[in-house]
Amino acid sequence: MAVDPTTEGLFVQRRFGAAPERLFEAWTDPEVAARWLFTGLVGDVEELAMDARPGGVFRLRGARHEGYGEFIEVDPPRRIVLAFGVPALRSGLDRFVVEIAPDPAGSLLSLTKEGLPPDLSDETEGDWRVMFDRLATIL
Template identity: 45%
Template sequence: MVRRLDASPQRVFEAWLDPQVARHWLFTSPISEHNITEIDARVGGAWRITDRREGVAYTGIGEYLEIAPPRRIVFTFAMPQFSPAYDRIDVEIEPDGGASVLTVTQHGLPPDFNEATEAGWNLMFDTLAAWLARD
């Protein structure tokens, strides 16, 4: 998925790794009742996001495989309550004038989940764009 964001690559990069920013958009939704975001932003570091919606807690977990500021982040992603499988997420951030082009690739996703996953990422990217526009 590709999205142009009206923010510098550095700001977009930090939005993925700063728990105080990520908690507002990454693996959360507008109907979130409570969110706990833990990020150990280093290669080999773990991340965990628990987001409570309509009384149900959803938890995503993973590990950072690559962190190359401000252009690239690679991490694993799983939701153990649904599946023991881990996907790999590649995040690429390229400058585009005063903005950035964000490219996110999710590896390992079963084809029947593509449409719902794309809708989820689009919702998160919309929220990220609004968050970045606040400043």
């Protein structure tokens, strides 16, 4: 996993030993996503509903917090743009851009979290490291 400190916000890349289609599904299938996505922020996910299409809603309830958002762009299996927020932690929605590219070992995932305050970048990078470790185990 690499972090680019020159990007406004957070930029993280990681290689996964799964095809782009499988990695894309892990972001858009509620049963798979509930096992890893945003678990660091909300605790274990107890309920997740998503409609993975532009304008589709994303809602989750975790052991500690609830979150909500909207899919802005969905281009299988290459790109997802999602606005997501956890009201108990911060007001407003954060924008996430997920890009998936074929890689000789499977896929290269690039995640950009736009507009992240500098004082939260280390903590947020750590949260994504844990989530991606969990995702790698699932895949």
